[in-house]
Amino acid sequence: MRVITGTARGRKLVTLEGDDVRPTTDKVKESLFNIIQFDVEGALFLDLFAGCGQIGIEAISRGARQAVFVDKSKKSIEIIKQNLKTTGFEKKAAVLNCDSLAFLLRRSEKYDIAFLDPPYAKGILQNALEGVASVMNENGIIICECSLGEELPEQVGDFVVFKEYKYGKTLLVSYKIPEKQEDD
DSSP states (O other), X not given: OBOOSSTTTXXXXXXXXXXXXXXXXXXXXXXXXXXXXXXXXXXXXXXXXXXXXXXXXHHHHXXXXXXXXXXXXXXXXXXXXXXXXXXXXXXXXXXXXXXXXXXHHTOOOOEEEEEEOOSTTSSHHHHHHHHHHTTEEEXXXXXEEEETTOXXXXXXXXEEEEEEEEETTXXXXXXXXXXXXXXX
8 A cells, every 4th residue: 555646655554454454445545536636735634434544644645734533443543653654744643542433522623624434334434424524614525435335314414415436346425515506
């Protein structure tokens, strides 16, 4: 696994080992950043259920001003810190070892982009979406990675499904607040 582009392009990242780990593939990661390419520069990026941190690191490499990494696994946090050191992004990152839902309940900070990639088909994503919507800027984007058959709500808070993208058995779903139409 590597950083695809930006200031840390080509740097190799370490990932966790085991059957419970499912890192985002390079194809899906590249597609994700094609979706948000014009929104990353200067963004405050939330990488929830961060795993090895590759998505938040890619965001920093592409110009995000800061990424916040949240994962409840101590092993994941160690790997994220190692990957941040490898890329030199420690000062542009906040790494939090806590439950994602608890994190969302006590945040007042507003994010520009949030990426959610929890374990598939366990209801975690659906539970987290409402909390994520409450910590987003009005012009923010929420991107969820899930399995193709997983059902997500059409609306969370003021955010509605903007687009869905299918990549084999993986689905990326983007949420945005619809632009208000001015009455003539």
